Structure formats: C-alpha cells, structure tokens
Amino acid sequence: MNRFLLNISYIGTNFRTNIVSGIQKTFNKADEARVDTKTIQGCIELGLRALHPINEIQTVLSSRTDAGVHALHSTLHVDLQRRNSEPFDPTTITCVLNSLLHKNGLPIRVLSTQQVPENFHCRYNALGRTYLYRFAVAKGSNRCANPLKNHNFYAFLPVEEIDRCFFLQNSNFDIERLRSGTRMFLGLHNFRTFMNVSRQHSPTRDHPRYTLRVIDEINVKPGKSVAIGANAEKSESLYHYWDIEFKAKSFLYKQVRRMVGALLALATGRIDERSIYEMLTIPSKNSWDNRVLLSPPYGLYLCRVHYNEKDLELPKNTNKNELSTAASEQTLGS
Template sequence: MKRYYNLELSYDGQNYFGWQKQKDFETVQGTLEATIKEMIGSNFIKSIGSSRTDTGVHALANICFLQLPTEYTPQALMDNLNNNLPKDIRVTRCERTYKQFKVIYFAKKKSYFYLFKNLPQEIDSDYFTNITTPLDINKMKEAAKSFEGLHNFSNFCYKASPNSEKNKEIFTCKIIENQDILTGHNREGSYALIVEGSGFLKQMIRIIMGTLFNIGMGKVEIKDIEEAFSTTDFRKTGFITPGGGLYLKEIEFIRDPFKGHSVNS
C-alpha cells in the first residue's frame, strides 16, 4: 500500500547543484531520495518539490510531496530522515497527505529574499553577494517597484521553455536596508531584496537582482525595465547574480499541506 507525505525542508544549497535530481551531480532531491532508499530498502519511492531551486540557492521552507511503499507516523519519518540526511538538509515538518495533493499547482504564493552587501573590499561568500562599486540604494528601491504587478518576464529569465507561461504576477518587490534576516556566515547587516509572487521563471529573481545592481551602478535606467516588459525582443537589463545570495523563504498553498489527512488501510 502506497503512503503519501508532505515534507517541509530547509537546506544550505552551497554543496548542491540545485533541487532537481541529475544523473551526474549531487542535488537536494537526489540526496533525499538516495537517503530514503537506503533507509527503507526500496527503490519504489517518488518525490516532487514545489520549488526547483537552482545551484547554490538555499531554502528555509521548500515543500516536497513524497510517496513511499512503507507506513510511518509523520514524527517517525521526520526523525528517521533527520538522523540519516546530511546536516545541511533538515526536515522541519512532516504530515500525511493524499495521492492527489499537487505540490506544484496548489502553490499560490512563493516568497524569496536575496542578501547583498555594498562594501569596498572584495568578499567571497556562498551566503550573500557583495558589490564593491558604490550603489545608489534609493534608486534601486524605486526601481524595484517597477517589477510589481502582472508582467511578461521574457526578458528577465534564462532559457525558459518556449511553452512556459511568461506572464507572472509579483505581489511585492522591495529592498530593505541593513537587515539581520539571518545570522551567521557574516550575513548580518546585509541589504535584502524581498520578492513575493505567484511563480517564477528560471533564474528570474537573480536577473531582477542583477538589473537592480545595474540600476544602482548607473548602467541601466528605470525606463529600460519598462521597455523590457513591453517587448518580447531581447532586452538585457541585468546579469545573473550568484545563487548563494538567494533564499526560498516560504510557500503558501491554496490547500494546507500540513493540515493532516487520514490514511485508509
């Protein structure tokens, strides 16, 4: 009898080539599945992540749908996983669910933040990005508002599938100053780009951040963002910033993945 669970996962992305499993690279999903297969002695498992974070990107709360051939109580499954997974991947919540729970399509809002600093010395970090060139933060704040609303983000993504939906709604896009959102790894005092939206294209937030960096350095104007929205012809306004500064904060669903569901024998 198949059993179904929803997991909430936090992970440090620096050692992984993103969420989605790949044949020749270590990923979060691949590590999770390999750990479970060894733990239960079976290959008959299935996992689906709500957000497919990119290489080096971190998560505070990614949600994963899990199908197992073995019965566990949610607490026992969480404890067993945390005892066997690498320390940079943690299960923070676990609950039974049902076969039809669509962990991708039931997501209604995803929240991310990107940490950066603006210090004159070179700093290499897997947890934030430092821009040594002086930035006009106030101008960046103004420009960030341009991304709010429903727009065609064709010019703010990387090699999106031709059939993918390019129109995305951004509910919040703002920069907050000198925030200690996370401590450790010298992250204290970072600026943070906060982005909340209905969904995101490949590397979209990192290109938005790169665009705002260019705005802050005077290389791009706010009108260039508006022009990039108004055409599907290629318009380069930003660059792809390093993945280490990006964090998936949380995902909100139209159906609560941790409400709890009865499992029929």
Template structure:
C-alpha cells in the same frame, strides 16, 4: 495488503555543493541534486513502493532554501504503523546527517495532493553585502550566502521605484534565461511582492567595520527560470546608475530575453527560497489516511 500514505515535507539546504534542487539525470556525472539525497534518505526507510519525490520549486545550482517543499508516497507492511510526522522528520534527518540538507516539517496529506501545483505562492529573498571588494573579506559564514558588491552605497530610492515597475501582472519574457529549458511556460506572472529593505548588518571585528546588507524580497505563485536573479541584477544596475528607470521599463515591455542587458544577472549565491505557502486545509490528511494512521 499494504498501507500507503502521501507526505508533504518542508526542507532547507545550503545549495553551494549541490547541482540544484532537482535530481541529476543518470548519465550526468558530478554534483548531485538535493532531490537525489532526499530520495536516498527515503529509501533508507525501506518502503515497499519505488521512491519518487515531487519538488515544489526547482532552485538552480548554488541557490539556497530556508523552506522548499516536496511530496512523496510511502508504503509499509500492515504490521508496521505509518510514520507519524515527527518520527518521519527525525528518521530522514538521521539519514541526511552528512549533508547540508535538513527536514523541518512533515504532514500527511490527501492522495491527490501535489506539492508543486497546490502551492499558493513562493517567496524568495536575495541578499547583498555592500563595500566588499572581494568575497575573502566576508566572514566564512557569509561567503557563499550573499552577493558582495564593491559599492558602499546604492540609490535605494531608485531601486525601490524600479521594484514598483516590476510589481503586478506582466509578461516577464525579458527576465527569462536565454537558455531556458522551459520555453513554452507561460511568461505572464503576477509579482505580488517586490520590495527592498535593509538586512542585518554584520559586525566584522577583523576588518574593524560593519558590513551593511540589503535584501530584495519577491513573492509570486510561480517564477520563470532565473527570473528572480535577473530581476535582482536589473534592480542593482538601476541602483548603481548603470541603467535608468526608463530603460528598465523598456526591457520589461520588450518581452524578449535578448533585450536583457549582458553581464548584470545576480549570482546564485545570494538567493534563498524562504517560503512555499499552501491552503491550511490542504495540509490535513484525507479521511482514508486518518483511518489508516489510527489503525496502525
């Protein structure tokens, strides 16, 4: 007879060396996904059940996360107690020590909990560095963590006004990637937050100047494939004067990914998934899990 429990984990990663958040199909060679490494770490715990991780948010190749989440089931023999949350975090991080992936928190959750479908919202932050003509001018710690623009100034007022156009409930088909592998996903999304604010300036002594940063924050229950990068690229294009506020409205109202201007999509390197929120009550173990834990 065996005990099995479902865990929700929160984890962070630097996405540069990974193919994205989800696992790579067996027939594909090259970089692995974050999920591949997480599942390998869970297998090192020697569970009795097959390891299958369900990730809440599918970030693209090169995109980073300060807080993504996933759930999985873990089954152990009766003579072995269930892992406490702290022990699970420590054990998984031990097996991930050679990767740029780290578990930050873990919770025991009810058996019907689903990391993707129970999420209330997801928050992304996009970082932009100004006045940097080439990424080699950035400190090593920032080179794969932002989008460097030659511009020393952007029309922040115009970008902020453009962000209000995107906020609210819309059909975001124009901001879905043309090659989306989820063409039937509902394009109507509610963007609860779309704002632009100054980030922390980086003092670069070697170049004897400060590098100013701007951050774009977006929050919604869910997003379309590459929607955040395409929204960011459009807002920057407004700030650079490449498209007008009226043209942005026309792009949104076209509801057609082909209406999105070419060559303005923001690169993956500046994008961070920063939060996945749940109802606090969902993070409490089910009575069955609580009993199993106390008996262990």
C-alpha cells in the same frame, strides 16, 4: 499508499539542484550504500530508502532552484507504502532522514513531515512562494582612488558570509533608486526577457501566456550580517546589508536573479529606468540589456512555499486514533 509532505531546508552551494530534466535515478545492489551528493532530491530519495517502503520512491519538488541557491523552506511530496499498509509515522520519517543526512555531512535538514491527502500536489497546490536576495555594499566606496589599495571591500570579508551573501562596491550606489525601481516589476507582466535563454525553446514555453507572471510584493529592507563575535561587529561597520524580498505565485527560471541584476544595475547607474521599462514592455531575449549582470546564486534564498492549510488536512473520515495507534506501534521498515 500514503502521501507525505516534507518541509526541507538546505545550503545549495555544493549541490547541482537543476532537476528540470526529470533525472531518473536507478541503483543496483552495489550502489545501495552510496549517497548521491549531486542533487538534493537524490539525497532525500536515498535517505527514504532506509524506511524500506515496498513501492518505488519518487519525490516531487514544489520549486526548482538554480545551482547554488539556498532554501530556508522548500517542500516535496512522496508516496510511501509499508508492508502492513499502515502509514509511516511522520516524526519517524523526519528523524530517520535527518540522522542519515547528518551522518553523511550533508547540509540538508527536514524541518517537518506530515501526511497529506492522496490528491495533494506540493507544486500545483502552492499558493505562492517568497524569495529573499541578500547583498551588502561596502561603505565609503569613494574614499580611495585606487580600489585595490586600503579598501574595505578587499580588507575584510566575513568568512561566515562566503557563498551566503553578494558583496559589492560602488561609490554611486543608490538604495532609494533601487527601491523606486522595484515598483516597475509589480503586477502582471510578460517576463520573457527575464527568463534564462536556454529555457525559451520548447512548445510549452513558447506559448505567449507561459511567461506571464504576477509579482505581488517586492520589499527592500535593511539586512544584517550573519557573522558572529568580532566578525559581526566589523562586518556591520564596513558594509551596508540589504534584503530584497519577492512574493509571487511562481517565477520563471532565473527570473529573480535577473530582476535583482537589473535593480543593482539601476542602483549603480549602469542603466536607467527606461532600460527596465523596455525589457518589460518588449518581452524578448533580444531585449535583454547586456549592461545588466546576472546576480550570483549564492545570495538567493527560497524562504517559503505557501499553502492553504485546508489543502493539507486529511479527509474527515480518516480515523486519527487508529492512525496514531498504528504509528506508535510501528517499527522501522516493518
């Protein structure tokens, strides 16, 4: 049995990526040709069946993203065993999966595949994760008393940005106040207030230490439109684009989206700094300020899962020449 780490990216708009409940997928012969398009994990596992391993395919995900959240780089690991006991060629795994995903019109791509030690775990070995939230604020939001008449926000929205960026308008939006507010989240805090309520009731999650998290960095930077051609020029003239980058070892369910919601509420004057302070210092679902709106998932991107490169290295006694020779001689499904 050999373990492989898959580096993947995807657009999460049409996927329900909530796999926290550990859904077990079973297929009969009539289902073998059917592609499960409900979850990204299901699509990957069905694609791996094309390699015809002799073991049951069970992937393990490093990060659990909400429905609609995108990933520029996420990871999963899987154990695969060939009939001849030789390891699969990682490049073959990448190419087979991408071919099938493309053929079925699925917005998932395998960036790379590598063989890793058998005791490597893509989730527990992760040193940290980086998330990015994209949003855009309409320029000149205070030019018109009636926001439904002759307003940039309603006049133009680049089609390339639909479900890729959160657009908003507010004449009081203050990016410097948002930037200042990010400092309140840095360091060690109990983020129970910022965890989705439905995830707060379990023996593990009820433990006081479960909701402790350390936020290493929060960076606010000017962003740019992903539109092209004439749309790009018009987008830049009508909107200010911003990126908020969060770095931490791990995050609670919907924590990033709730933090973004609080920061946007602060920047638009719906709440003040004291409200954020109380949500952080009085960790409870009852401390959530209802003036804060949960930011939509389509503006959020998982940018990177960080690992120590040494954890990815195969044992020194592995004969790399033999592995290379075996990989070059293998045939698909042999």
